Amino acid sequence: MCTRARRLIVSAAGLLLATxxxxxxxxxxxSIPPDQERYVSAQLPNIALTTSTGTxxxxxxxxxxxxxxxxxxxxxxxxxxxxxLMSWRTADxxxxxxxxxxxxxxxxxxxxxxxxxxxxARHLGVESDPAWTFGVAAPEDIRRLTQTVGFWYDWxxxxxxxxxxxxxxxxxxxxxxxxxxxxxxxxGRLDELVREAIGEFIPSYPLPGRARxxxxxxxxxxxxxxxxxGFGLLLIPxxxxxxxTAIMFAxxxxxRRTGQT
Amino acid sequence: MVGxxxxxxxxxxxxxxxxxxxxxxSTRQPRHVxxxxxxxxxxxxxxxxxxxxxxFLVLTLPxxxxxxxxxxxxxxxxxxVGKQYAWSLTDGTGPTLANWDTAFSPSITVxxxxxxxxxxxxxxxxxxxxxxxxxxxxVAQTQAMPGYMNRLRVTFDRPGxxxxxxxEFCGMSHHxxxxxxxxx
Amino acid sequence: MxxxxxxxxxxxxxxxxxxxxxTWVLTALVLFPVLAVLGxxxxxxxxxxxxxxxxxxxxxxxxxxxxxxVGLWFVAGMAGISVLLARYVRPTLAVxxxxxxxxxxxxxxxxxxxxxxxxxxxxxFLYPLPFHSGGTWPGWATASxxxxxxxxxxxxxLWAGDLLWAIARRYxxxxxxxxxxxxxxxxxxxxxxxxxxxxxxxxxxxxxVAAVVVLALVAFEQFTTGFTNDALLIKNLxxxxxxxxxxxxxxxxxxxxxxxxxxxxxxxxxxNALVAASWNLVLFLVMFAYxxxxxxxxxxxxxxxxxxxxxxxxISVPAAVVTIFSTLVLVxxxxxxxxxxxxxxxxxxxGWAIGGVAAVIDSTVAVNSRFHNTLWVPAHFHTxxxxxxxxxxxxxxxxxxxxxxxxxxxxxxxxxxxxTVGIGGYGFLLMFYxxxxxxxPRRxxxxxxxxxxxxxxxxxxxxxxAVLLAGALIYIWETGRRCVRALAV
Numbered sequence: 001m002c003t004r005a006r007r008l009i010v011s012a013a014g015l016l017l018a019t020x021x022x023x024x025x026x027x028x029x030x031s032i033p034p035d036q037e038r039y040v041s042a043q044l045p046n047i048a049l050t051t052s053t054g055t056x057x058x059x060x061x062x063x064x065x066x067x068x069x070x071x072x073x074x075x076x077x078x079x080x081x082x083x084x085l086m087s088w089r090t091a092d093x094x095x096x097x098x099x100x101x102x103x104x105x106x107x108x109x110x111x112x113x114x115x116x117x118x119x120x121a122r123h124l125g126v127e128s129d130p131a132w133t134f135g136v137a138a139p140e141d142i143r144r145l146t147q148t149v150g151f152w153y154d155w156x157x158x159x160x161x162x163x164x165x166x167x168x169x170x171x172x173x174x175x176x177x178x179x180x181x182x183x184x185x186x187x188g189r190l191d192e193l194v195r196e197a198i199g200e201f202i203p204s205y206p207l208p209g210r211a212r213x214x215x216x217x218x219x220x221x222x223x224x225x226x227x228x229x230g231f232g233l234l235l236i237p238x239x240x241x242x243x244x245t246a247i248m249f250a251x252x253x254x255x256r257r258t259g260q261t
Numbered sequence: 262m263v264g265x266x267x268x269x270x271x272x273x274x275x276x277x278x279x280x281x282x283x284x285x286x287s288t289r290q291p292r293h294v295x296x297x298x299x300x301x302x303x304x305x306x307x308x309x310x311x312x313x314x315x316x317f318l319v320l321t322l323p324x325x326x327x328x329x330x331x332x333x334x335x336x337x338x339x340x341x342v343g344k345q346y347a348w349s350l351t352d353g354t355g356p357t358l359a360n361w362d363t364a365f366s367p368s369i370t371v372x373x374x375x376x377x378x379x380x381x382x383x384x385x386x387x388x389x390x391x392x393x394x395x396x397x398x399x400v401a402q403t404q405a406m407p408g409y410m411n412r413l414r415v416t417f418d419r420p421g422x423x424x425x426x427x428x429e430f431c432g433m434s435h436h437x438x439x440x441x442x443x444x445x
Numbered sequence: 446m447x448x449x450x451x452x453x454x455x456x457x458x459x460x461x462x463x464x465x466x467x468t469w470v471l472t473a474l475v476l477f478p479v480l481a482v483l484g485x486x487x488x489x490x491x492x493x494x495x496x497x498x499x500x501x502x503x504x505x506x507x508x509x510x511x512x513x514x515v516g517l518w519f520v521a522g523m524a525g526i527s528v529l530l531a532r533y534v535r536p537t538l539a540v541x542x543x544x545x546x547x548x549x550x551x552x553x554x555x556x557x558x559x560x561x562x563x564x565x566x567x568x569x570f571l572y573p574l575p576f577h578s579g580g581t582w583p584g585w586a587t588a589s590x591x592x593x594x595x596x597x598x599x600x601x602x603l604w605a606g607d608l609l610w611a612i613a614r615r616y617x618x619x620x621x622x623x624x625x626x627x628x629x630x631x632x633x634x635x636x637x638x639x640x641x642x643x644x645x646x647x648x649x650x651x652x653x654v655a656a657v658v659v660l661a662l663v664a665f666e667q668f669t670t671g672f673t674n675d676a677l678l679i680k681n682l683x684x685x686x687x688x689x690x691x692x693x694x695x696x697x698x699x700x701x702x703x704x705x706x707x708x709x710x711x712x713x714x715x716x717n718a719l720v721a722a723s724w725n726l727v728l729f730l731v732m733f734a735y736x737x738x739x740x741x742x743x744x745x746x747x748x749x750x751x752x753x754x755x756x757x758x759x760i761s762v763p764a765a766v767v768t769i770f771s772t773l774v775l776v777x778x779x780x781x782x783x784x785x786x787x788x789x790x791x792x793x794x795x796g797w798a799i800g801g802v803a804a805v806i807d808s809t810v811a812v813n814s815r816f817h818n819t820l821w822v823p824a825h826f827h828t829x830x831x832x833x834x835x836x837x838x839x840x841x842x843x844x845x846x847x848x849x850x851x852x853x854x855x856x857x858x859x860x861x862x863x864x865t866v867g868i869g870g871y872g873f874l875l876m877f878y879x880x881x882x883x884x885x886p887r888r889x890x891x892x893x894x895x896x897x898x899x900x901x902x903x904x905x906x907x908x909x910x911a912v913l914l915a916g917a918l919i920y921i922w923e924t925g926r927r928c929v930r931a932l933a934v
Contacts, residue, residue, distance in 0.1 A: 230675050230678040234685070240651075241651040285791065314758045317758070324811040325810050327750075397884065397898070402741055407573065408675065431574065432578070432581065433501040436889035
């Protein structure tokens with residue numbers, strides 16, 4: 001087939017895809033990132049997929065009762081996909097809890113084949129790591145799955161690229177527990193995500209803000225609450241008064257010794 | 262859950278009153294009190310009190326309200342945001358100060374017999390997030406503190422209209438701050 | 446090095462001391478009924494009467510009532526304990542006058558802030574509420590509040606510091622804390638009031654320093670940009686201060702019981718290993734007990750919450766097993782002269798015990814989930830305040846007033862006071878407890894339909910408060926005229 005015709009077909013397919021996506025009820029405002037909290041606790045459909053090694057399987061079997069981390073990319077991405085995956089891989093290596101978590105990278109591009117995904121795996125250096133699964137699935141299934149977690153992908157005709165956010169979903173027992181929307185995955189945030197996925201939980205967390213002198217800091221890496229400068233302020237009363245009391249009574253004793261009561 | 266503590270209090274209070282009354286009445290007939298006997302009684306009192314306190318520590322410390330059933334995932338997450346003087350209850354992230362008027366929602370519907378996690382925070386001062394059952398009893402509560410997100414897990418076993426009242430004094434309309442959780 | 450304690454060779458009740466003490470007392474006797482009536486007014490509004498009064502007035506009155514009462518009984522306790530300490534040590538009277546001036550200045554500023562400015566922040570002015578008035582009160586009212594706290598804080602710090610210094614001039618630290626009793630030597634003999642006072646002043650100074658840190662942090666935020674305080678840290682510091690102030694006031698009252706009750710029972714109350722051990726334990730535990738105010742702040746780490754419950758449970762042991770039990774042993778089978786002072790001191794200990802039980806119950810985290818910020822909270826603290834420390838301090842005051850005025854007691858008045866205060870007091874408290882059990886929230890200007898029982902209990906409480914106030918007025922009359930007489934003598 002000549003190049004022009006191919007390009008036309010691809011564009012038409014892309015356009016069709018884009019309209020399909022757009023028409024699939026309630027198009028999100030692309031100017032704001034997906035709501036991290038909105039889709040939490042959504043039940044993910046158990047879609048069928050083909051792995052990079054050609055195995056037919058499904059989402060549940062990939063998870064295999066383990067917490068699952070899920071991301072969507074496409075192999076022809078010239079934007080965020082590669083840096084995103086690399087940062088995830090690096091953070092993953094630094095993470096304190098590496099065992100017992102399943103990692104799944106799916107392509108939302110109908111053009112991607114299992115072999116393309118295998119290439120991505122090789123590029124990341126995880127092609128022989130059983131904890132990582134790369135795969136493709138049917139376009140309707142991908143659409144159902146991505147909609148559940150708030151992921152979207154629009155074909156941009158001018159750049160011949162998909163427009164999409166970068167996000168990592170933490171899934172537990174088939175339910176979304178946490179979304180991380182970021183182009184760069186850091187070990188701290190990843191650790192938090194995994195903890196939620198495992199089911200570990202803290203009853204409270206500080207919101208990002210400018211508060212200085214907090215009592216405590218939650219360290220996602222160790223999962224512990226550590227003391228911060230503010231705690232020192234809390235100890236000022238005891239130390240000040242202990243010191244003053246000691247000085248006072250020492251002075252009193254001295255006065256008595258010199259007979260000056 | 263409030264009946265037992267109140268009963269313990271009433272019984273203790275009555276006991277204290279009886280003891281004090283009895284001791285006061287004893288002064289009508291002055292008698293010699295043996296120091297050693299008093300000390301033995303004190304020892305007995307100490308042991309009894311210590312035993313009671315230990316029993317209550319053992320019974321109550323495992324029942325802390327900080328969600329520890331980590332193994333279960335909540336079936337639903339509700340964002341509760343307090344602001345002088347209303348509670349906003351939403352599924353997604355709650356409103357900010359900037360979009361309060363448009364994004365605020367005074368009520369929400371949640372399913373019964375499902376663990377619901379309330380993510381509680383505030384946009385201004387400290388508030389107290391509390392859930393009152395249709396019959397008026399207090400179901401659960403947590404504080405809403407600026408700069409923090411507190412997570413309260415509740416399973417509503419009975420459908421009905423539950424009210425969110427503010428339980429931390431927050432200003433002149435503190436008593437009018439409310440939200441509604443419909444449990445179906 | 447142990448010293449033999451010499452008797453204080455001074456005529457204890459000098460005219461200067463009498464004048465100072467009764468100035469404090471008379472001021473307290475004026476402020477007390479005013480603040481009590483404000484409390485009555487709160488219940489009136491909660492009962493649904495005077496519905497045309499806007500809610501911001503309720504909250505302004507509530508702020509004044511709370512700050513006023515906490516401050517009042519603190520200074521009354523300080524004044525009472527300093528005159529009793531004059532038997533053993535020599536505080537500087539001028540410092541007490543400075544504290545008096547500072548207190549008056551603070552009172553005036555608070556009156557202006559609340560009754561004119563309609564400042565409604567509650568007595569513990571929990572950050573950041575003072576800065577979020579929502580248009581209710583003007584900025585000067587907030588400024589007045591902090592100015593009042595600063596002025597009174599300075600005055601009270603000097604006062605407590607001076608009293609501790611007076612003790613330090615006579616006793617070494619280990620003696621003042623009674624460690625010689627723990628070592629088994631028992632010499633020099635130190636009366637219980639010295640041990641309790643030493644513990645109390647150390648505690649109060651720590652609490653006041655915490656308030657200074659709060660004021661400094663808050664001021665820093667106000668006068669700089671880009672600095673926001675951590676609400677959890679401020680809350681920890683605020684409650685450290687508030688809890689300490691209230692507890693120490695309690696210990697002042699208890700010290701008066703130790704010092705004065707023996708005069709009526711004709712049996713001495715001396716220090717021993719138990720007294721020393723219990724009060725040293727209290728000094729340690731009172732630093733941690735405040736944590737029970739933060740159970741519902743899930744942001745506080747769990748180990749601190751558990752510490753709060755442990756400390757709160759444990760601190761009841763020395764109170765119950767030593768002080769309260771010893772009061773009962775002191776009185777049992779003795780030839781106690783039941784006059785108004787001994788009756789009030791004795792009933793005060795009983796009220797402290799009952800309030801203490803309610804407090805320990807609420808300091809159980811699992812229970813606190815249902816009781817926190819319901820009317821159970823004012824129920825328990827009004828119990829050990831109104832029927833506890835207030836009775837103790839007023840009993841001590843009447844004792845002093847009678848001793849110095851030489852006006853004998855009227856049996857009819859005594860009976861009237863004890864009956865009305867007893868019935869009125871416990872009745873009004875019971876209404877709080879019942880409402881708390883029903884889950885009625887505290888600090889509500891009026892009650893929504895979900896807390897409708899609150900209206901019923903508020904209405905009933907009005908009857909009891911009226912009875913209580915009647916008793917209080919009789920007491921104020923009897924004591925006031927004795928104070929005036931004592932000043933004239």
